[in-house]
Amino acid sequence: MENNSKTILALLVGAAAGLAVGYFLASDNKDEIIADIKDAARKVKDNLDEEIEKGKKLVDDVKTKVSDLLDNA
Numbered sequence: 001m002e003n004n005s006k007t008i009l010a011l012l013v014g015a016a017a018g019l020a021v022g023y024f025l026a027s028d029n030k031d032e033i034i035a036d037i038k039d040a041a042r043k044v045k046d047n048l049d050e051e052i053e054k055g056k057k058l059v060d061d062v063k064t065k066v067s068d069l070l071d072n073a
Contacts, residue, residue, distance in 0.1 A: 024033060
């Protein structure tokens with residue numbers, strides 16, 4: 001039964017993707033849609049870069065604290 005559920009889900013996802021592509025190809029404002037997608041992708045990239053920098057800073061702070069603890073031990 002679980003296999004049937006996966007098949008149905010895959011079918012629904014494929015149908016949704018097909019509808020999206022069909023809408024895009026039939027749309028008169030393709031350039032606007034592409035610009036919106038690029039803008040959204042850029043925002044995601046910027047947010048990801050920001051989070052990566054925060055993670056790097058956190059790792060550096062932890063390294064410094066561990067080093068200080070080891071030096072004082």
